[in-house]
Amino acid sequence: MSRETLIDLLYLVAATTFIVALKGLGSPKRARQGNLLAAVGMVIAIVATFFKQIDGHPLHHVGLIVLGMVIGLVVAVPAARLVQMTAMPQLVAIFNGVGGGAAALVSITEFSHIHASHPATYVTLEVLLGVLIGTVSFSGSAIAYAKLQELMTGRPVTYPGQQILNAIFGLGALGLIVAILVSGATSVLWVLLALSFVLGIAFVLPIGGADVPVLISLLNSFTGLAVAASGFTLGSNLLIVAGTLVGASGILLTRLMSKAMGRSLANVLFSAFGSATTSSSSASADQRPVRSGSPEDAGILMGFASRVAIIPGYGLAVAQAQHVLRELAEQLEAKGIEVFYAIHPVAGRMPGHMNVLLAEANVPYEQLLELDEANSELQTADVALVVGANDTVNPAASDDKSSPIYGMPIIHADLAENVIFLKRSMRPGFAGIENELLYNPKTTLVFGDAKDTLTKLVAAVKAN
Amino acid sequence: MGNVLLQYATVLMLSIFVGIEIIAKVPSILHTPLMSGSNAIHGVILVGSMLVLGSATTNLEEVLGFLAVILATLNVVGGFVVTDRMLEMFKAKPAKAAKKDEVAS
Numbered sequence: 001m002s003r004e005t006l007i008d009l010l011y012l013v014a015a016t017t018f019i020v021a022l023k024g025l026g027s028p029k030r031a032r033q034g035n036l037l038a039a040v041g042m043v044i045a046i047v048a049t050f051f052k053q054i055d056g057h058p059l060h061h062v063g064l065i066v067l068g069m070v071i072g073l074v075v076a077v078p079a080a081r082l083v084q085m086t087a088m089p090q091l092v093a094i095f096n097g098v099g100g101g102a103a104a105l106v107s108i109t110e111f112s113h114i115h116a117s118h119p120a121t122y123v124t125l126e127v128l129l130g131v132l133i134g135t136v137s138f139s140g141s142a143i144a145y146a147k148l149q150e151l152m153t154g155r156p157v158t159y160p161g162q163q164i165l166n167a168i169f170g171l172g173a174l175g176l177i178v179a180i181l182v183s184g185a186t187s188v189l190w191v192l193l194a195l196s197f198v199l200g201i202a203f204v205l206p207i208g209g210a211d212v213p214v215l216i217s218l219l220n221s222f223t224g225l226a227v228a229a230s231g232f233t234l235g236s237n238l239l240i241v242a243g244t245l246v247g248a249s250g251i252l253l254t255r256l257m258s259k260a261m262g263r264s265l266a267n268v269l270f271s272a273f274g275s276a277t278t279s280s281s282s283a284s285a286d287q288r289p290v291r292s293g294s295p296e297d298a299g300i301l302m303g304f305a306s307r308v309a310i311i312p313g314y315g316l317a318v319a320q321a322q323h324v325l326r327e328l329a330e331q332l333e334a335k336g337i338e339v340f341y342a343i344h345p346v347a348g349r350m351p352g353h354m355n356v357l358l359a360e361a362n363v364p365y366e367q368l369l370e371l372d373e374a375n376s377e378l379q380t381a382d383v384a385l386v387v388g389a390n391d392t393v394n395p396a397a398s399d400d401k402s403s404p405i406y407g408m409p410i411i412h413a414d415l416a417e418n419v420i421f422l423k424r425s426m427r428p429g430f431a432g433i434e435n436e437l438l439y440n441p442k443t444t445l446v447f448g449d450a451k452d453t454l455t456k457l458v459a460a461v462k463a464n
Numbered sequence: 465m466g467n468v469l470l471q472y473a474t475v476l477m478l479s480i481f482v483g484i485e486i487i488a489k490v491p492s493i494l495h496t497p498l499m500s501g502s503n504a505i506h507g508v509i510l511v512g513s514m515l516v517l518g519s520a521t522t523n524l525e526e527v528l529g530f531l532a533v534i535l536a537t538l539n540v541v542g543g544f545v546v547t548d549r550m551l552e553m554f555k556a557k558p559a560k561a562a563k564k565d566e567v568a569s
Contacts, residue, residue, distance in 0.1 A: 059518030072537025080545035099539035248483030351495035359553035
């Protein structure tokens with residue numbers, strides 16, 4: 001077997017591990033092995049590449065390649081290991097963005113390498129698509145990161161004529177591609193690069209913080225497609241397979257995610273969701289009466305319950321209060337009170353994010369109930385404790401047709417006998433929508449930092 | 465349009481269907497790890513980055529290729545490590561999970 005055949009065979013092995021890995025990632029039991037398997041496949045592919053010959057020569061610049069890898073390794077490992085679990089979505093955005101950037105750079109470099117030899121039109125087209133998609137993914141991910149990290153406002157950024165301007169950017173980029181294909185003018189490539197960069201930013205700006213995870217999934221899919229485009233240019237089946245797998249599964253995953261929020265993908269991308277602060281009643285909101293109580297009141301209320309439902313949201317994670325929450329649940333259980341957690345599919349910042357955060361605090365897996373099950377159990381609960389959640393318990397999603405979140409499935413906290421709502425202030429949640437549940441006569445508001453309040457609650461329940 | 469292109473197009477089409485098929489039924493709690501895992505897999509662009517840097521002939525190509533290798537390594541390594549960290553949380557409850565399955569069945 002020749003060396004090239006052996007390398008291609010190893011690439012085939014790598015591509016197979018990616019397929020098996022993606023399949024494994026869809027099942028809770030095999031997910032971790034799946035990820036490790038893909039990592040092994042990746043190492044095989046990388047090692048094999050070192051032995052590859054290009055036009056009869058071994059790889060040049062092996063030292064530079066290794067140096068680049070070392071730099072990447074030194075930066076990536078600590079970042080990935082040390083970042084707080086709550087900041088996970090941002091990190092995924094960053095790693096996705098650099099992948100898109102790498103794909104764009106590969107396409108540009110390849111273009112500069114081959115354009116002297118007058119490549120076929122379709123080769124140029126693949127290069128240009130790689131540049132366009134990779135760059136959009138890069139700059140889009142950067143903005144997504146900034147929104148999640150709160151370096152800029154999480155609210156949708158809108159301005160008059162935005163949609164039209166974005167359409168012009170998009171069509172302009174396609175026009176440039178045609179121009180390059182027809183004229184073969186390479187300098188226009190840099191214009192395309194710049195325009196793609198702007199397009200990525202303009203595309204992401206109007207998307208609200210709560211929708212950014214869906215967007216990251218979409219950009220993830222874009223990067224996959226950019227990688228597949230580079231695969232065509234470089235003539236690599238491995239890149240085509242891996243890139244297309246991610247591209248196709250990413251688009252499906254994006255749709256599943258927007259479905260979990262009860263909205264269409266188009267609605268997520270183009271509706272500047274959450275830019276209006278209102279439901280119809282917000283004008284009078286500040287004056288309406290709410291019932292607030294002390295942590296001690298809430299503790300007594302829970303002490304007399306026989307079933308308590310805990311509805312956690314992202315605010316819980318921000319306050320780093322998962323562990324105290326578990327402690328509270330254990331206190332309640334010690335008193336013979338049954339406790340379960342009602343987990344909304346998009347609680348946290350990404351689907352499944354809350355499960356990860358609670359698992360980190362050693363909350364038993366079987367106490368976590370998914371949406372439908374939670375809603376039917378809530379009818380028999382005495383107390384629903386809402387911690388750091390807001391939009392996912394907002395009744396406007398089922399009652400108020402004018403509300404931007406209308407149609408999103410919610411956890412019906414108001415089904416419980418009593419609602420205890422831990423809240424920092426009366427400020428609306430991430431999506432910027434007023435929450436009617438706060439004014440429900442069943443609801444007792446306990447103001448304060450989630451961790452603080454929970455600690456007091458633990459003490460109150462203990463003393464009770 | 466040569467046979468090679470047709471062969472690549474075949475691979476592309478098949479991969480699209482495989483990609484859609486394998487994640488059709490994923491529970492929502494695994495959406496985030498799945499996104500992160502597939503994010504690591506497109507880091508395979510590192511192979512492409514190695515090839516362009518390995519065949520670079522001008523300074524511009526060297527600089528661009530070198531940058532591509534760094535970015536792609538970040539993507540691969542970061543992607544896999546983050547995903548593993550997320551999935552670490554799902555382990556260590558095999559007994560309880562099994563019990564739940566029994567109850568369900």
